[in-house]
Amino acid sequence: MSSAPPGSPPGTPRWVKVSAIVAVVVALLLVALLLLGGENHGPGRHTSSDGGAQPSTVVEGHTPPAGGH
Amino acid sequence: MLMPPGVRRFALTAHVVSSVGWLGAIAVFLALSLAGLMADEARAVRAAYLAMDLAAWSVLVPLALASLLTGLVQGLGTNWGLFRHYWVLAKLLLTGVATLVLLAYTQTISSIAGVAEQNAPLEDVRSLSPALHAAVAVVVLLTTTALAIYKPRGLTRYGWRKQHEQRG
Numbered sequence: 454m455s456s457a458p459p460g461s462p463p464g465t466p467r468w469v470k471v472s473a474i475v476a477v478v479v480a481l482l483l484v485a486l487l488l489l490g491g492e493n494h495g496p497g498r499h500t501s502s503d504g505g506a507q508p509s510t511v512v513e514g515h516t517p518p519a520g521g522h
Numbered sequence: 523m524l525m526p527p528g529v530r531r532f533a534l535t536a537h538v539v540s541s542v543g544w545l546g547a548i549a550v551f552l553a554l555s556l557a558g559l560m561a562d563e564a565r566a567v568r569a570a571y572l573a574m575d576l577a578a579w580s581v582l583v584p585l586a587l588a589s590l591l592t593g594l595v596q597g598l599g600t601n602w603g604l605f606r607h608y609w610v611l612a613k614l615l616l617t618g619v620a621t622l623v624l625l626a627y628t629q630t631i632s633s634i635a636g637v638a639e640q641n642a643p644l645e646d647v648r649s650l651s652p653a654l655h656a657a658v659a660v661v662v663l664l665t666t667t668a669l670a671i672y673k674p675r676g677l678t679r680y681g682w683r684k685q686h687e688q689r690g
Contacts, residue, residue, distance in 0.1 A: 462679045462682045462683075463676070463677050463682055465608075465676070466608060466674065466675060466676035468608075468674050469608045469676055472612065
């Protein structure tokens with residue numbers, strides 16, 4: 454094992470500290486959003502339980518107007 | 523192992539092309555996702571989501587993997603290393619996370635495209651999610667591009683030790 458180099462290691466630059474704080478805040482916000490709106494996130498939102506694609510209006514019992522939107 | 527100059531330039535060219543190409547492809551993806559949200563004609567909305575699915579698998583994923591792979595080669599094959607400079611480490615983390623999110627999100631895109639392919643009402647086809655993901659991806663990739671150009675100062679402890687070893 455090599456010996457430690459002389460002097461003290463450089464401190465963490467300010468831009469790294471600021472970026473790390475921003476990253477943590479954004480990550481926490483994303484986790485909160487996922488927890489709050491988890492049911493509407495991911496491919497499951499667009500598929501039925503059998504794996505096939507199914508419009509959400511059918512699931513919710515809403516009938517789209519004749520002739521489409 | 524350090525790359526010889528010719529190989530290094532070739533690898534750098536591949537890295538720049540794949541990374542900037544990925545950013546450009548995401549910009550097109552964002553435009554398609556906005557078209558899917560705002561177009562009036564049903565055919566245009568459905569076509570936008572089908573095009574997004576095609577673009578995700580045939581352009582975005584290959585470019586993302588190429589960008590990550592060529593970035594690793596750049597780090598390992600030059601004096602920059604992967605963990606010596608904070609900007610390289612930040613770029614590696616951002617690119618890695620963006621690639622993982624993209625790989626996971628292709629399933630969602632395929633699912634939305636599947637709904638678009640069917641005769642589902644437009645309100646069930648339209649989705650804000652691709653536009654949000656693409657907008658965040660544009661910000662992330664602009665950040666990695668800026669990091670590569672500005673190369674902000676800052677050695678990690680590991681990088682500092684390596685520097686002393688090389689000098690000694």
